[in-house]
Amino acid sequence: MADALVGLAAHHELLYTQELQTPLQDLAEALGRESQTRRDLALLLLTRAGAEQFLALHIGRVSPGLLPQADALHWMERWGLLSAVHEQVSRLAVAFPPPEDPTVLERALAARDTHPTLRAATAFWDSPPEEAPWEREHRELQEAERRANTYDETALRAALDAVLTSGPDQVRSAWARVVSELHHTLDGSPTKWEGAWLAAVTEAPSRPSAGTQLDSLLSRAALHVLQTVPPLSAEKPKVVP
Known part of the structure; x- marks a missing residue:
């Protein structure tokens, strides 16, 4: 052969x-x-x-x-x-x-x-090839996205505190931030919510465990939203000539 x-x-x-x-x-x-x-x-x-x-x-x-x-x-x-x-x-x-x-x-x-x-x-084991500029840019972008998608309890607490101090004009945007924090993950992998809107909190990947102090704070914030958010108006906005 x-x-x-x-x-x-x-x-x-x-x-x-x-x-x-x-x-x-x-x-x-x-x-x-x-x-x-x-x-x-x-x-x-x-x-x-x-x-x-x-x-x-x-x-x-x-x-x-x-x-x-x-x-x-x-x-x-x-x-x-x-x-x-x-x-x-x-x-x-x-x-x-x-x-x-x-x-x-x-x-x-x-x-x-x-x-x-x-x-x-x-x-070449001792000196890995240099990273090309586009490779470095792509890596840094991925790392930034991962950090932004990583669950942070401190950030969630801050968002919940903001809800509890929000008035009718700000409470919706404050609650949206809470939902966003709840959909961050431990490893920073992105999530795309495709379930029912009402389950966006109860089925969120980083929802606090039931019975914890953070879960109680989340319930208080949700109740504040229900009591504070103004009803949606069915009236069409007037067009000023």
Whole structure:
């Protein structure tokens, strides 16, 4: 198999033909199921094929199946096997971001400490790519929205106090602020109320637990609204000529 792929790399234009599309896909699926076979074949190709040949296989849809991210730690802990491989090729085996699993990350960092050339091949771990201006703007906007949507008991208490001191002209807007605070969430995820208007408080995600002091304050504020809010007028406003 290794010799056949090396020979195919010498005529890399064949890698893009319709005739080889299905066989190469079948090969990739088979290698995905057999990790040991995949690693043995990858090692043969890494050590036998020249840099240009292996890069041709990589571009031609073969190498990604041979060097998946799942095998990165395998090659890091056996980096000595790749010592004679052209660095442009050996880097492909570890060209992945740091693993998220703490145990795997610890093993990967230990391997980097052992092999200076591996540390050089994964130098991007130590200096993450700079954030583009539009990415930073988007992130900051998301963070601001998350903060604005995060439940804050102090802000809810202030809104309830404002209701209790509001007169007929301000009580509706003051109560709307209370409802808005009740629909903020602990993690700042946005909510969109689609239920009945009368249930906007009773089913709000941050409604105080029944029987608490904050729940009592909410009930007092609601009663104040009912006693204070002026009735809606059915009269149409007069148009002044």
